Amino acid sequence: MIRRLAAIRYLAATLVLCLAAGTALADTTIKFTLGWKTQGSDAAFFLARDKGYFKEEGLSVVIDQGEGSGATVTRIMGGAYDAGFGDMNAIIQNAATRPADAPVMVYMLWNQPPFAIVSKAASGIRGPKDLEGRTLGGAQGTPTTRMLPVFAKTNGLDLARIKVSNMAPNLQEPMLLQGQIDAALVFTITSYFNLVLNRQDPDKDFNWISFGDHGLDLYSNGVMVSRKLLKENPKAVAGLVRAINRAVVEIGRDQDLGMQAVVAFDNLVNAAVEKRRLQFSYETLIVSPEMREIGVGDLKDDRLARAIALVAAGYDLPRRPEPAEVFSRGFLPPRAERSLDYVKK
Numbered sequence: 371m372i373r374r375l376a377a378i379r380y381l382a383a384t385l386v387l388c389l390a391a392g393t394a395l396a397d398t399t400i401k402f403t404l405g406w407k408t409q410g411s412d413a414a415f416f417l418a419r420d421k422g423y424f425k426e427e428g429l430s431v432v433i434d435q436g437e438g439s440g441a442t443v444t445r446i447m448g449g450a451y452d453a454g455f456g457d458m459n460a461i462i463q464n465a466a467t468r469p470a471d472a473p474v475m476v477y478m479l480w481n482q483p484p485f486a487i488v489s490k491a492a493s494g495i496r497g498p499k500d501l502e503g504r505t506l507g508g509a510q511g512t513p514t515t516r517m518l519p520v521f522a523k524t525n526g527l528d529l530a531r532i533k534v535s536n537m538a539p540n541l542q543e544p545m546l547l548q549g550q551i552d553a554a555l556v557f558t559i560t561s562y563f564n565l566v567l568n569r570q571d572p573d574k575d576f577n578w579i580s581f582g583d584h585g586l587d588l589y590s591n592g593v594m595v596s597r598k599l600l601k602e603n604p605k606a607v608a609g610l611v612r613a614i615n616r617a618v619v620e621i622g623r624d625q626d627l628g629m630q631a632v633v634a635f636d637n638l639v640n641a642a643v644e645k646r647r648l649q650f651s652y653e654t655l656i657v658s659p660e661m662r663e664i665g666v667g668d669l670k671d672d673r674l675a676r677a678i679a680l681v682a683a684g685y686d687l688p689r690r691p692e693p694a695e696v697f698s699r700g701f702l703p704p705r706a707e708r709s710l711d712y713v714k715k
Contacts, residue, residue, distance in 0.1 A: 397430040398606045400599070403446070403454035405439035405591060408636035410644030411559060411651035412455065413628030414617035416635045423616050427609025433635070439591050440511070446473045446596045453595040453610060455479075459513050459588060459681050461696045466687040469695055474600055476701045477593035477611050477667045479618070480655040484590055485514040485581040488561055488572075489553035490546065495577055498525040498584055501532055507551035509539040514555040517586060520684040524585035543568060559655065563647050567640075588677045589669055590655065600698075608701045615667055615703050618656075622712040625649055649714055657712045665708030668699055 404412050415433055418424055424431045434451075436442055442456025443464055458475055465472040487506065489495040495504065498521070508515035515534070522529040535551055542554040543564040554561065558578065565572045572578075581588065593614060595607050621628035629645050660670065674693040682690045702708065 397425065397428050398603060399430045399432065400453055400606065400610060401451045402431050402433050403442050403451045403456075404433065404436040405442055405455045405457070406436050406560075408435060408632065408639055408644075410629060410632055410639075410646070410648030413621050413625075413632050413648050414614055415455065416631035417617040417621060417628055418613040420631045420634060421617070423613035424610070427606075427613050429606060429609055429613070431610070431613075440513070442594065443473055446594065447471050449596075449598075451596075452599045453593065453607075455591055456594055457513065457591055458677075458696065459590070461594060462678050462681045462691055463685050463687065465691040465695050466682065466685075466689050469691065471597065472696070473594040473596050474695075475592045475594045475697045476600075476607060476699075477614060478589060478669045478697070479592045479666070480590035480651070481661055481669060482590070482655045482658050483580070483582045483586065483588040484558040484560075484655055485517065485586070485588065486556055486558045486561070487514075487553050487579040488546070488556050488558075488565075489577050489579075491575050491577055493552055493577075495553055495579070498522075498527055498579060501553065501579075502528055503531055504552035505533045505535055506553050506555055507537050507542045507545055508534050508555035509542065510536050512539070512555070512557075513588075514557065514581070517581065517588075517680070517684040518555060520680055521581055521584065521586055559647065559651055562650065563643055566643060566646070586680055587673060588680060589674060592667075604701070611667070611701045612703050612707075615708060618666055619708070619710055621648070622652060622710045623715075625652075625715060652712045653714070657710065661710065665702075665705045666710040667702050667708050669697060 419431055419433065439457040440460040442454040443460040445451045446454055447464065461472055461475060494500060519529060537545065542556060543561060545551050546554050547568060562572045565576065593611065600607055625645060625648050628648055629641060632639060632644055633641055656666065671693045674697060678690050
């Protein structure tokens with residue numbers, strides 16, 4: 371009887387040790403929100419998952435579709451998500467009033483802003499001054515719409531002579547095509563392909579006034595994490611960034627590889643259009659002289675400080691956060707691993 375009890379105790383102790391070891395070796399789960407619905411420009415996150423890059427870092431990354439790049443910030447602040455792909459400018463806004471809660475960007479991807487004003491080529495709108503006396507369609511709360519007063523001031527426009535009609539984002543291109551508005555305040559990477567899907571030629575038949583080309587040199591979307599994850603598991607943050615960076619660099623050389631991962635995540639996407647969107651993101655938002663100089667994932671603090679000042683003015687923020695409050699380069703891989711050579715194929 372004594373021997374049986376000893377054996378049972380030994381087996382129980384062994385089971386506890388095995389369970390403890392299993393727990394220690396279990397992958398860290400990270401809930402990750404995209405900026406919007408499944409798009410080709412999200413390919414790196416899917417590729418990192420499918421090729422096991424997250425797994426190699428001891429991570430189990432659960433990827434969900436998003437509700438807007440600004441909503442990524444509120445989703446993380448609300449505790450539903452640990453990390454996501456979203457807008458730096460939304461971080462700045464929240465860090466101004468809730469610095470202890472706002473997420474931190476740890477990998478800058480879109481270092482060129484997608485904020486623009488699009489119009490039909492036949493409208494005669496070629497530059498900022500041509501917007502006076504016109505009606506623009508804007509979605510309330512989006513960075514492009516909210517930053518219009520700063521854009522107007524920077525470019526010497528009389529805002530009183532510009533009418534802004536508030537509308538849902540999905541109505542902007544249809545109303546532009548129907549002539550109900552003269553131009554729309556948009557994200558290039560969204561509007562360009564909405565026009566493509568409406569059987570339009572965005573390059574030939576439309577003009578684009580980029581905020582970045584007219585005084586508003588803002589940063590845009592990247593990978594951000596919660597302050598909780600940053601504090602409690604910095605190793606997981608570093609692993610998340612390494613895995614995504616590997617995929618970003620690979621897709622730069624082979625977009626078909628990225629698209630295979632996109633389709634595997636959501637087989638309902640229009641693969642041809644989303645491949646064009648993926649390439650568009652590299653060509654217009656990621657690859658730039660700055661990126662070539664400092665590597666993908668990083669940014670320049672002086673430029674970020676200027677961008678913070680612009681956002682503070684545009685949103686009438688009570689204070690300007692410091693660059694270190696909204697971005698941390700402490701989790702980036704070495705510069706040599708962040709060299710991105712984009713080859714369209």
